[in-house]
Amino acid sequence: MSEKNKYILSRNARLSVAPMMDWTDRHCRYLHRLMSKHTLLYTEMVTSPALVRGGALHLLDHNAQEHPVALQLGGSDPAELAEAARLGAQAGYDEINLNVGCPSDRVQSGCFGAVLMEQPALVAKCVAAMRRAVDVDVTVKCRIGVDDQDPETVLPEFLAHIVGAGCERVTIHARKAWLKGLSPKENRDIPPLDYDIVHRMKGLFSNLHISVNGGITSLDQAETFLDGGLDGVMIGRSAYHGPADILCQADRRIYGQGEDTTAEAAVAQMLPYIDAHIAGGGRLNQITRHMMGLFAGRPGARIWRRMLSENASGPQADRQVLIDALDAMQTLAEAQKAV
CATH class of the missing domain: 1.20.120.1460 (Four Helix Bundle (Hemerythrin (Met), subunit A))
Structure with a gap:
């Protein structure tokens, strides 16, 4: 990826709509794009085994009007993820994102998602392999930790590993994931939010593009985070359930370009x-x-x-x-x- 394109995509990432299973399919993304030209959109998570072993290339289908759009992958095998990333880049996606945040049992059993917070060296190998395979940006979406981990220790170590592997953008869901005892739905609400640690990570990794995710419901909140020094804000459920409230003013307020839509x-x-x-x-x-x-x-x-x-x-x-x-x-x- 050229430095110019990397800069443009990094700017698009000032605001993004989170990857959400069963929600952010190609029809949803097409609708969202009509309301904002610049907001970065994400696919639902697609597993690398489904693409590489299952040949489910239809999962990569998208409309040219969706760009800028990122493909989120789930997996933990570096070689398989590299091949899945290559297929995604070949399909035209602007970014390949690795899921290190989903806490569902199905994801854990496949050794990917939030459980990978416990294996930062493996995540680094995955990121490095994916970067070697594609010219587009390879990014990571993670939690601040899982279960009894201490985020103040675990998160900077995790970020150091992926930065060392060449990752230049990360989105941090500002909650722990509890892999034992909480459902995926409960993991979106019950673990307390800790936005302060995300700000501290920006202080430690000043050259890393850091977006915050979790519990953000308005553009007012998004602007507060951006004004406070973070590079981007990712909004999930609020962007889905009330897309016009988030996206119709985004181009003007977040990017300083264009007029409001309706x-x-x-x-x-x-x-x-x-x-x-x-x-x-x-x-x-x-x-x-x-x-x-x-x-x-x-x-x-x-x-x-x-x-x-x-x-x-x-x-x-x-x-x-x-x-x-x-x-x-x-x-x-x-x-x-x-x-």
């Missing part, structure tokens, strides 16, 4: 995409399930959600479902204003 404009721009998806044999609800929260907090949002829920799953459902739902929502909003 949820209504995103709906209009999704219609040709929906037409093409249905013409190719797809179903409307494969796309609209990601659009439920598009008008969250606005008058008529409940009608929007209800009409999509009730009407998008039928075999004949098409773009008209969205047009009708938007009309109904706007009619209600206008009526409420008139009262």
Whole structure:
């Protein structure tokens, strides 16, 4: 990767939407891109065995409009990850990210995800192998530690290993992962957040691009972290459940470029995409399930959600479902204003 492209992608990483299983698929990413040109988007985690041993290359499918977009990989075998990274770069992804944060039992049994926080030397070997295989950025997403580890000791040691392997960008989920006793859902909420340690890591590794993740729900929070010296902010569930609140002002506020977008404009721009998806044999609800929260907090949002829920799953459902739902929502909003 050229230094110019590396700089551009590093700037895109000022704000990113987290990789989220079952959520950040290609339809979700296409929607998000319509609201922000610059925010860095991530795929769901794809395992290196699925790509290399299983030949599941369809998992790499994405639309050219999604860029800048990163592929997140799960795995722990350096050679296999290198080959998976090569396949991802060949497919056109701008970045390959290694998952060292997911705490699910399925991930642990495969020896990847958060359990790798216990093996920093192995992670370094994986990063080095991936970097040798591709010209695009290789990054890491990690936790501050797992189980009874002391983050003040473990995290700087972990970062030193991956920096030594050539990693220049890392995203730190500012919570421990409890591999024993907590479900993946509980691991997103119960372990306490420690943003201060992420700031301390930036002080120790001044040349490392560090993004913070975990519990961030607004652009106001994101700006506070950026103003406080961190290089980037990754937002997960809030960007999914209320994407317009996060993304429609992101280009102006985070990047100082472009004008604000609207949820209504995103709906209009999704219609040709929906037409093409249905013409190719797809179903409307494969796309609209990601659009439920598009008008969250606005008058008529409940009608929007209800009409999509009730009407998008039928075999004949098409773009008209969205047009009708938007009309109904706007009619209600206008009526409420008139009262």
